[in-house]
Amino acid sequence: MRRIIILGSTGSIGTQALDVVAANPGRFEVVGLSAGSNRELVAEQAARFGVADTAFGAADSERLVRTVEADVVLNGITGSVGLGPTLAALESGATLALANKESLIVGGELVTGAAAPGQIVPVDSEHSAIAQALRSGTAAEVRRLVLTASGGPFRGRSRDSLADVTPQEALAHPTWDMGLVVTTNSSTLVNKGLEVIEAHLLFGVPYERIDVAVHPQSIVHSMVEFVDGSTIAQASPPDMRLPISLGLDWPNRVPGVGAPLDWTTAQQWTFEPLDGEAFPAVGLAKRVGLAGLTYPAAFNAANEQAVLAFHAGAIGYLDILDVVTRVVDEHVPGELSLGGVLEAEREARATADALIASAG
Numbered sequence: 001m002r003r004i005i006i007l008g009s010t011g012s013i014g015t016q017a018l019d020v021v022a023a024n025p026g027r028f029e030v031v032g033l034s035a036g037s038n039r040e041l042v043a044e045q046a047a048r049f050g051v052a053d054t055a056f057g058a059a060d061s062e063r064l065v066r067t068v069e070a071d072v073v074l075n076g077i078t079g080s081v082g083l084g085p086t087l088a089a090l091e092s093g094a095t096l097a098l099a100n101k102e103s104l105i106v107g108g109e110l111v112t113g114a115a116a117p118g119q120i121v122p123v124d125s126e127h128s129a130i131a132q133a134l135r136s137g138t139a140a141e142v143r144r145l146v147l148t149a150s151g152g153p154f155r156g157r158s159r160d161s162l163a164d165v166t167p168q169e170a171l172a173h174p175t176w177d178m179g180l181v182v183t184t185n186s187s188t189l190v191n192k193g194l195e196v197i198e199a200h201l202l203f204g205v206p207y208e209r210i211d212v213a214v215h216p217q218s219i220v221h222s223m224v225e226f227v228d229g230s231t232i233a234q235a236s237p238p239d240m241r242l243p244i245s246l247g248l249d250w251p252n253r254v255p256g257v258g259a260p261l262d263w264t265t266a267q268q269w270t271f272e273p274l275d276g277e278a279f280p281a282v283g284l285a286k287r288v289g290l291a292g293l294t295y296p297a298a299f300n301a302a303n304e305q306a307v308l309a310f311h312a313g314a315i316g317y318l319d320i321l322d323v324v325t326r327v328v329d330e331h332v333p334g335e336l337s338l339g340g341v342l343e344a345e346r347e348a349r350a351t352a353d354a355l356i357a358s359a360g
């Protein structure tokens, strides 16, 4: 029985993780739950799963991870505020089932350097797909990684045509039902940019060998191309319970966790290149990833501020990327230490807030 702590238990990832636990009695024991502020739902979850230890906020989540013994910590918190809990989970020696991509991206080598080999199991669907494709291979056999992107609700649109899109339109993701920030990031393609950096950090493949292909059906979750010209793709209906279950029980597969593809009906899987003019976020993220140091932290922090400002009605949709680009351009990088990252984030958020105020 694996003892698991679920951070962000009230969100999309957290509630689906609890679905997996409930559907597999005797396989997992939930020993800790945390959330931001939703005390009512956490109390309900704790009663249902018999959990004694709960926490609220990032610092308390960190405390939970440091004090409750667990085999796996699932980090399903949104935002770079998940960095402390991610580092605490790695220090505890537990497996880190990582949905909170922001903590890896802002922490970079601080996070990978704190992890033992195999200690981080990716939950993000693309990175889970790559980890599955690499299960029997070696890094030397990999020629390139291809991350698939749904293209979001605005696929096929020109940049100019996006000026007046509303928060409601940005949240209409074509294939996934997720939290507000990651859904908005999917629409701007910032999510895919963050995922390129995440793939580089997790799998050690250089940026020039990480590509993005737009695949609107979200059935092929990513691919690994090998040196002999073979490509292994992982395919399944879009359902996060599959990568979550792998994160909780790696390397075991949990029987029946998701429905398989139906090969008895006609279907079409399509792939197209990313329109980098309409969606400059992936190019910007690669630039930021290559620059390293605290650039990814500044990129992510500016985006977090801009996304919230867009949903608050303070800026327009195109302002999101404009703010992020300006913050990155003005960023003076610091050293990659915990203090350096926190300071870079503080500065980036302040610059972003000033730009937001002047745009509004």
Ligand SMILES: NC(=O)C1=CN([C@@H]2O[C@H](COP(=O)(O)OP(=O)(O)OC[C@H]3O[C@@H](n4cnc5c(N)ncnc54)[C@H](OP(=O)(O)O)[C@@H]3O)[C@@H](O)[C@H]2O)C=CC1
Pocket: 007, 008, 009, 010, 011, 012, 013, 014, 034, 035, 036, 037, 038, 039, 056, 057, 058, 059, 061, 075, 076, 077, 078, 079, 081, 099, 100, 101, 102, 123, 124, 125, 176, 177, 178, 179, 180, 181, 182, 240
């Ligand atoms: N949803 C998905 O399918 C996917 C998500 N991810 C990643 O997983 C992470 C979670 O996404 P998702 O579940 O969609 O997001 P949600 O917005 O649905 O959930 C976020 C969770 O984080 C909690 N939280 C927010 N702030 C804090 C804080 N300061 N301290 C502790 N907990 C906090 C929330 O608690 P409360 O409810 O109390 O506010 C909630 O439980 C993100 O990094 C996202 O990019 C990656 C791939 C797919």
Ligand SMILES: CC(=O)[C@@H](O)[C@H](O)COP(=O)(O)O
Pocket: 124, 125, 126, 148, 149, 150, 151, 152, 176, 182, 185, 186, 187, 191, 192, 240
């Ligand atoms: C389910 C998942 O992993 C999300 O991060 C997903 O990637 C969002 O879809 P797109 O960013 O491809 O639109």
Ligand SMILES: [Mn+2]
Pocket: 124, 125, 126, 195
């Ligand atoms: Mn993803």
